Amino acid sequence: MQAWQVHENGEPGEVMRLAEVPPPAPGEGQVLLRVRAANVNFPDALLCRGQYQVRPPLPFTPGVEVCAETEDGRRVIATPLLPRGGFAEYTVADAAALLPAPDALDDAEAAALHIGYQTGWFGLHRRARLAAGETLLVHAAAGGVGSAAVQLGKAAGATVIGVVGGPEKAAVARALGCDLVIDRTNEDVIAAVKEATGGRGADVIYDPVGGAAFKQSTKVVAFEGRIVVVGFASGEIPAAALNHALVKNYAVLGLHWGLYNTRNPGLVLECHERLTELAARGTVKPLVSERVPLDGAAGAVQRVADGVTTGRVAVVLEKGAGA
Known part of the structure; x- marks a missing residue:
């Protein structure tokens, strides 16, 4: 399968390389996911630079949130388990942390209705x-x-x-x-x-x-x-x-x-249910300003790092991309 890899820390546009690698093998309690869309986040740039609070071993694949499909055909939102991130055809995630992708949103929008919106919900309402x-x-x-x-x-x-x-x-x-x-x-x-x-x-x-x-x-x-x-x-x-x-x-x-994923995961699910309701009513709809193919991921992460984008940039993979 194709996956972006970082072999040394630096600017995303310089250190991200698209490579042919074996599909990841899920461990206990994990699931294999076929990526449909991966949202670009500022932490992806920090990961490339080696400046994020989590520093996965080199080489690693960035991409911290995806809309993906399980082997039994469910469309889900997930946070990939580093070092096997979401800028790839396949990734892995904790089975217990999968969230159903809202029907009201397409793959790119669904991928974006996770970290940013969960952060907003917890920040504005709980904190x-x-x-x-x-x-x-x-x-x-x-x-x-x-x-x-x-x-x-x-x-x-x-x-x-x-x-x-x-x-x-x-x-x-x-x-x-x-x-x-x-x-x-x-x-x-x-x-x-x-x-x-x-x-x-x-x-x-x-x-x-x-x-x-x-x-x-x-x-x-x-x-x-x-x-x-x-x-x-x-x-x-x-x-x-x-x-x-x-x-x-x-x-x-x-x-x-x-921290809520480990300290109080029930609140994450509750939040997702509220966000799904808001999306179904059209009250919230992630602003996806740009959709790029998998081979455009490095440039997309660099643009986000440079602060020149608006809303979200999503890496969208063709349905049925093989391993």
Whole structure:
């Protein structure tokens, strides 16, 4: 079968190589999956660079979420078990962690209704307790993680402010349903948020960026507001000034969604059921901006790494691709 492999760490476009390799053999409690579509995530770039919290042995295949088909014909969403990731014709996953792919979504959309949306759901509902009528600010609102949070925020009845970088991304954020879009490349984010909220600030801030975005968040978070930290796409991990959190009376909440898979997997299934319901109603629909064939995976991961994409980029395999 064909699979992308990383033999040394570096930029995805330089270190990912498409190779012919044997199909993976599932171990105890695992299943073999034929990949239908694999979603590209920023962690895939970090894996290639050797900067992710998990460092699989070399060589490995990146690709952390897929829509796939089981040997008995079920269409499922799965998180492949590294080092045998999803940018391949076949992968393996834990049988107990498989989730049914929503009928309302195609393969690329279904692959994208997993990590980003689960992260958004847990971050906004379980960690921040977002309530209807509150104001939600989403950094990188046109990206894969941010676009999911925008849709989930609107579904929860929040007023959503999206922060983006550039006019193309601003148009995407407006189309997603943001009530206000702020282009950080030509607008003062802090001043714009304060003006839009009458000086009150945002009740919940969803931050997959870190760096300067986190610093802006601390300036515009409301009284008893919650800043949810879900990643550091900027490459800069900020240091929280806890005296500032004390004086302004706000909370900084971390979210590592992967922990729920081991600490409370029942919540992951419950979340997936809610997301499936929202997808069936058309309330949420993953924004898949680009679909590429398997041989385009390296370029797709590099574009995501460079921050030039909107929504999700999916690697789509032809049905019936052989081993």
